[in-house]
Amino acid sequence: MRLMWTPSDDEDIPDQYHAALPDGRWHDGVQDPDTAGIAEAAQETVQAVLWQVWPVCREHRSGVHAGAGADERAVWWCRVDEGHELCEVGELAQTLPGKQRRALRRKERRRAG
Numbered sequence: 001m002r003l004m005w006t007p008s009d010d011e012d013i014p015d016q017y018h019a020a021l022p023d024g025r026w027h028d029g030v031q032d033p034d035t036a037g038i039a040e041a042a043q044e045t046v047q048a049v050l051w052q053v054w055p056v057c058r059e060h061r062s063g064v065h066a067g068a069g070a071d072e073r074a075v076w077w078c079r080v081d082e083g084h085e086l087c088e089v090g091e092l093a094q095t096l097p098g099k100q101r102r103a104l105r106r107k108e109r110r111r112a113g
């Protein structure tokens, strides 16, 4: 996904940041482009444009939510049972099973040329 920035031409309205899909579609935006804010914007876009719950806790098969971890890191949080941290925002690939993770790495290497 890509980070997009929409500057506001009205000084009463703050600039907006969006997380856009590779085809450029996005939904909603945040005013605070910190990690958790962008993670939420990305989640909004996937849910509103693709009608998919993302990201998902594989263990509980439930959608997770961006929030602050114990030490103020931005994390994906699963709310099932007592709740647990899925991973740090940006580290979702780590939670994939080995085969999918290796496929993703191959794809990234190809893209890097």
Ligand SMILES: [Zn+2]
Residues within 6 Å of the ligand: 057, 058, 059, 060, 061, 078, 079, 080, 084
């Ligand atoms: Zn879970």
